[in-house]
Structure formats: C-alpha cells, structure tokens
Amino acid sequence: MKELLYVIGDIHGQLEIFKELVKFYDSEHHQLVLLGDLSDRGNHTKECLLLGKKLVEEADAVYIRGNHEDLLLQFLLNPEERFPNYVRNGGKETIESLLHPGAVAEYSPTEISMMIRSRYSELLNFIEKLPLYYEWQDYILVHAGVDLTKKDWHDTEPREFNWIREPFHIGKNNTGKTIVFGHTITPLLHGDMTTTDIWLSDHKIGIDGGGIFGGSVHGVIFNQQGIVQDIEIQNITGPWQPEF
Numbered sequence: 512m513k514e515l516l517y518v519i520g521d522i523h524g525q526l527e528i529f530k531e532l533v534k535f536y537d538s539e540h541h542q543l544v545l546l547g548d549l550s551d552r553g554n555h556t557k558e559c560l561l562l563g564k565k566l567v568e569e570a571d572a573v574y575i576r577g578n579h580e581d582l583l584l585q586f587l588l589n590p591e592e593r594f595p596n597y598v599r600n601g602g603k604e605t606i607e608s609l610l611h612p613g614a615v616a617e618y619s620p621t622e623i624s625m626m627i628r629s630r631y632s633e634l635l636n637f638i639e640k641l642p643l644y645y646e647w648q649d650y651i652l653v654h655a656g657v658d659l660t661k662k663d664w665h666d667t668e669p670r671e672f673n674w675i676r677e678p679f680h681i682g683k684n685n686t687g688k689t690i691v692f693g694h695t696i697t698p699l700l701h702g703d704m705t706t707t708d709i710w711l712s713d714h715k716i717g718i719d720g721g722g723i724f725g726g727s728v729h730g731v732i733f734n735q736q737g738i739v740q741d742i743e744i745q746n747i748t749g750p751w752q753p754e755f
Contacts, residue, residue, distance in 0.1 A: 524553020
C-alpha cells in the first residue's frame with residue numbers, strides 16, 4: 512500500500528484543470544482516487560472520461576462512480592424518458608462531447624443513445640463497473656456519502672453512495688473513519704455560497720469546491736494522520752455562478 516493518498520474531486524468535463532491536478536500525482540508514493548463526476552456540464556466530458564479510464568488501467572488509480580456517471584447510464588438505458596432531466600443536469604454538453612456540436616438538436620434521444628452505445632461500448636462497460644466506494648487506511652472515499660443510520664455503513668443502499676446529501680452531512684459519524692466525499696459543493700456546506708475551501712466536520716471532508724460553477728477543484732493529499740496538502744485550482748473561465 513502506498514504511503515500517501517491523493518484524491519481529486521468533481522471534474523465535470525474541465526479537462527485542463529483535470530490534467531493540471533494529475534501533474535501532482537506521484538505514482539511511486541500516491542494512491543490516486545478520483546471521486547467521480549468526471550462528466551456533464553463542462554465541454555470536455557469525453558476526454559475526461561477517457562483520461563479517468565487511462566489512469567485506472569495504466570496508473571493504478573481508483574475511479575469512484577458519481578451521480579453524473581449514473582445519470583449518463585440511466586439516460587442511455589431509457590433515453591426518451593430520461594432525456595429532459597439529463598439535459599437539465601448538464602447532459603447536453605456530454606452528448607455533444609461524445610458525438611458532435613449540435614447533436615442534441617439534430618437527433619432524437621433514442622438515436623443519441625444508440626450512437627453513443629455503439630461508439631463507446633468499451634468506455635460504457637468500464638463506467639458500469641466503477642466501484643461505489645474505496646477504503647484506504649482509516650479513510651472512506653465515496654462520491655456523495657454513506658448512510659450513517661446503518662450499524663455498518665457498508666450496508667448503505669447503492670444509490671445513496673452517489674446521491675445522498677443532508678442526512679449524511681448532519682448525521683453523526685460513528686464509522687471510526689474519516690469520510691472524504693464530493694458531490695455537494697463546499698460553498699453550500701459552508702453555508703455562505705461563497706467559500707470554496709474544503710469542508711471539515713465530524714471526520715467528514717468535502718472537497719467539491721464547485722469548480723464547474725466558477726469555484727475551484729481540489730486535489731487533496733493525505734497520510735494516515737490527515738491532510739498533507741490541499742491543491743486548489745480556481746476555475747477562472749467565469750464568475751461564481753451556481754446553477755442547479
């Protein structure tokens with residue numbers, strides 16, 4: 512087991528920020544973990560998903576499934592029903608990254624699903640098999656959180672690992688471990704909709720600084736005792752403007 516853990520938060524199609532954070536990865540000393548949500552909202556989902564896959568296959572990274580990977584898979588399985596919700600949650604950018612600009616207006620949801628499934632079968636098979644969490648030393652790495660009402664957090668319902676919010680944030684952490692998660696932006700967790708710093712409470716560490724909304728993306732290095740380094744990259748392409 513590597514002596515350090517390097518965790519990268521929600522990327523959402525921001526390729527240049529993703530590549531910049533990967534530069535800090537030391538394959539000799541770091542266990543790299545991607546907390547999910549490489550897709551949607553940003554314009555370079557295809558490249559981000561392929562880079563995530565490459566890091567797993569060639570650099571021993573762990574890529575945890577996020578709710579936006581879930582949204583993509585759900586849309587592809589049931590395109591006509593899921594299309595409006597998917598587009599509302601940033602799916603237009605993903606579809607046009609995987610196909611071409613204008614594809615959302617050009618094709619029906621069913622046609623879009625058929626083309627993506629045909630062209631990216633290997634990538635989709637990879638995404639379908641992504642783990643819901645990862646344990647390293649006394650850390651739990653998960654996209655959204657765990658069900659803290661369970662006697663054993665491993666019994667969390669699968670969907671909750673990548674969708675849960677307030678019950679996890681306010682629940683008492685009796686797992687005996689520190690839980691590192693993304694999913695909910697830290698400006699919301701801090702309660703001011705401004706602060707993009709990582710959020711720490713009750714051995715829970717939220718690292719999604721809302722980069723896709725003009726906030727920041729975090730890459731955090733841990734040892735067994737705690738945080739060693741927080742690499743925070745501001746998204747300078749636009750002002751802070753959260754839109755959910």
